[in-house]
Amino acid sequence: MQKITFNNITSILKLASPLIANNLAIAGIQVTDALMAGQLGPKELAAVAVGGSIWFLIFQAYNGMMMAMSPIVARLFGEKKEQLIGRYSRQACLMSFFIGVIVILLIKQFITILLEAVGIDIEFRHLVIEFTTTIIYGAPGIFLFLVFRYTTEGIGFTRPVMYSSVLALILNILLNYTFIFGNFGAPKLGVLGCGLASAISMWLVFFYLSCYVFMNPRYKKLKIFEKATAFRLTIMREILKLGIPISISVTAEAGLFSAVSIMIGTLGAIITSANQIALNVITVTFMIPLAISAATTVKVGQSLGKSDNNQARVYAYTGVFICGLFMLISSCLLLLIRGEIIDLYTNNKFIKDMAMNLLLVAAIFQIVDGIQIGAAGALRGYKDTKVPMIINLFSYWVLAFPLSYVLGKVYKLPPSFIWCGFVLGLSVAAILLTNRLNNVSASHQ
Numbered sequence: 001m002q003k004i005t006f007n008n009i010t011s012i013l014k015l016a017s018p019l020i021a022n023n024l025a026i027a028g029i030q031v032t033d034a035l036m037a038g039q040l041g042p043k044e045l046a047a048v049a050v051g052g053s054i055w056f057l058i059f060q061a062y063n064g065m066m067m068a069m070s071p072i073v074a075r076l077f078g079e080k081k082e083q084l085i086g087r088y089s090r091q092a093c094l095m096s097f098f099i100g101v102i103v104i105l106l107i108k109q110f111i112t113i114l115l116e117a118v119g120i121d122i123e124f125r126h127l128v129i130e131f132t133t134t135i136i137y138g139a140p141g142i143f144l145f146l147v148f149r150y151t152t153e154g155i156g157f158t159r160p161v162m163y164s165s166v167l168a169l170i171l172n173i174l175l176n177y178t179f180i181f182g183n184f185g186a187p188k189l190g191v192l193g194c195g196l197a198s199a200i201s202m203w204l205v206f207f208y209l210s211c212y213v214f215m216n217p218r219y220k221k222l223k224i225f226e227k228a229t230a231f232r233l234t235i236m237r238e239i240l241k242l243g244i245p246i247s248i249s250v251t252a253e254a255g256l257f258s259a260v261s262i263m264i265g266t267l268g269a270i271i272t273s274a275n276q277i278a279l280n281v282i283t284v285t286f287m288i289p290l291a292i293s294a295a296t297t298v299k300v301g302q303s304l305g306k307s308d309n310n311q312a313r314v315y316a317y318t319g320v321f322i323c324g325l326f327m328l329i330s331s332c333l334l335l336l337i338r339g340e341i342i343d344l345y346t347n348n349k350f351i352k353d354m355a356m357n358l359l360l361v362a363a364i365f366q367i368v369d370g371i372q373i374g375a376a377g378a379l380r381g382y383k384d385t386k387v388p389m390i391i392n393l394f395s396y397w398v399l400a401f402p403l404s405y406v407l408g409k410v411y412k413l414p415p416s417f418i419w420c421g422f423v424l425g426l427s428v429a430a431i432l433l434t435n436r437l438n439n440v441s442a443s444h445q
Contacts (some may be wrong), residue, residue: 008318016295018162019153023287025165029172029198030056031280036176037194038273038345046269047127047191049276050120053258053265054111054128055135057251058103059142064250066092066146068243070294071301071380073154078305085151086223091235092147100140107136119266127191134195138202145206148213151224156298160212168205172197245385249376252392256425260404264415274351275415278358281341282366285330289323289370293377296320300381304444313441316378320371320434327370334363357416365423368430375433384440391432400425 030052037048069092073085111132115125149161175197182188189196213219257279264275296319303312338359342352379388404421407413 004314004318004321008314009322012292012295012299012315012318012322015156015158015298016292018158019291019294020288021162022158022165023291024284025162025169027280027284027287028169029201030283032169032173032176033194033198034276034280035345036173036180037191040180040190042269042273042348042351043124043127044191045276046121046265046272047124047131048194049272049279050115050124050262050265051128051131051135051191051195052276053261054114054132057255057258058107058136058139060254061247061251062096062099062103062139062143063146064247065240065243066096066143066150067246067250067294067297067380068239068385069147069150070154070297071383072239072242073151074156074298074301074381075305075383077155078302082155082221083223085155086226087232088235088239089147089151089222089224091232092151092239093144094231095236095239096143096147097140100143103139104136108133118262120262121266121268121272124269130192131195134192135198138199141199141203141206145202145209148206148209151222152209152213152219153294153298154301155222156302157218158295160209160216163212164205164209167208168201171204172201175200242383242385245389246380249385249389249392252389252396253425253429256396256400256404256422259401260408260418260421263405263408264418267415270348270350271354271415273346273348274354274358277342277345277351277355278362280345281334281338281359282362285327285334285366286369286373288326288330289373292319292322292326293373296374296377297381300378301383304381309444312381312444316381316437316441319378320374320437323370323374323377324367325370327366330370331363331366334359334366338363354415357414358419361416361419361423365426368423368427372426372430372433375430375437378437379433379440382440382444384436387436388433391436392429395429395432396425399428 033048033052034045038045069088072088076082076084111129115128120128145164149164152158152160176194178184178186179189179193179196180191181193186193214225261272261275261279265272296315299315299319300312303309303315338356339352342355342359345355346352376388379385400421402421403424404418407420408415408418411417
């Protein structure tokens with residue numbers, strides 16, 4: 001096998017750079033929601049924290065499903081079969097719209113029952129309902145956006161994704177300012193306004209990217225908009241066969257963080273606020289290796305489409321190396337300046353002290369988090385999704401969540417101890433996924 005070279009690194013980073021900007025913009029939406037809702041008080045910040053965790057889990061579940069488009073499109077593009085890509089995109093659009101509508105109906109019907117069952121603090125439960133039942137109207141729009149995102153990502157053209165998400169961030173800030181605080185003649189809606197701003201932003205960013213794809217000549221040969229389409233079960237089955245394991249894998253990790261956040265949400269607004277601040281910070285740091293992981297998927301998939309198995313393996317390990325290196329740097333920064341970062345969110349001493357402790361734990365698991373997401377992205381390029389799904393379920397739900405639950409609910413330890421579950425789960429996932437990548441990539445030699 002060839003060694004990792006500077007050219008390999010720059011090739012992945014060139015593709016990943018717009019995706020990094022995209023992911024940071026997406027994280028920026030969560031951060032600005034927290035910062036602006038936090039100006040209203042701890043209850044409002046806690047409501048956005050819990051409601052945002054619920055929405056993020058839903059979004060990540062479908063995002064994982066649509067990640068299947070990236071290796072499918074990359075493989076077709078590498079094989080010079082661009083005219084077939086439009087078929088997959090049209091079928092994914094049909095699926096996305098209908099699932100988005102179903103999600104709206106389910107959330108509106110069951111959100112109150114869910115929050116009562118979990119035991120979310122009654123002090124701010126009504127605010128969680130307001131936020132969640134409003135933001136959910138953006139689901140069909142953002143689900144459709146994901147189709148176009150992973151289609152353009154698969155052909156190796158990632159700048160439009162960056163443009164879209166930067167636009168979404170700007171719109172979200174402007175709309176938050178308008179609806180949360182009642183500016184520009186709009187009513188002051190508080191938490192409900194935060195959800196409304198996000199929902200509108202999701203639809204607008206879909207319209208922007210779909211118009212970009214429709215008008216740019218680069219996409220003409222993909223024939224995405226060439227004709228209307230009926231359901232093609234064979235294509236949908238292929239997307240689902242690859243996408244469902246990815247969705248379960250992604251949701252296993254995102255679900256762990258969301259479940260722990262919801263569990264902490266039963267401990268009161270102050271503790272929930274500290275947890276939300278720490279999550280916001282590590283979400284931002286995670287967005288960079290997540291983008292590198294997506295670029296690795298594309299590079300591996302395109303190399304395999306060209307029957308260059310050796311180059312695919314080099315790209316796979318290069319992606320893992322870059323992800324791990326960045327998170328090592330991130331870990332050091334968290335240790336050095338986490339206090340200054342937390343100061344941006346709150347002046348409450350109790351919240352600040354608790355968030356400091358949480359980010360200390362985060363600094364411990366940053367490196368393994370980077371390694372596991374890099375390995376997962378490389379495996380998606382190989383279309384290897386079932387075994388990674390099992391690995392993630394085992395790491396996060398057989399090991400990590402029970403540990404967090406016991407520490408938090410049985411022994412009633414502080415949130416920093418509850419986060420120890422993340423350290424265990426991510427470490428085991430990193431070891432097992434890297435071993436799986438070694439076996440899969442070797443089998444293609």
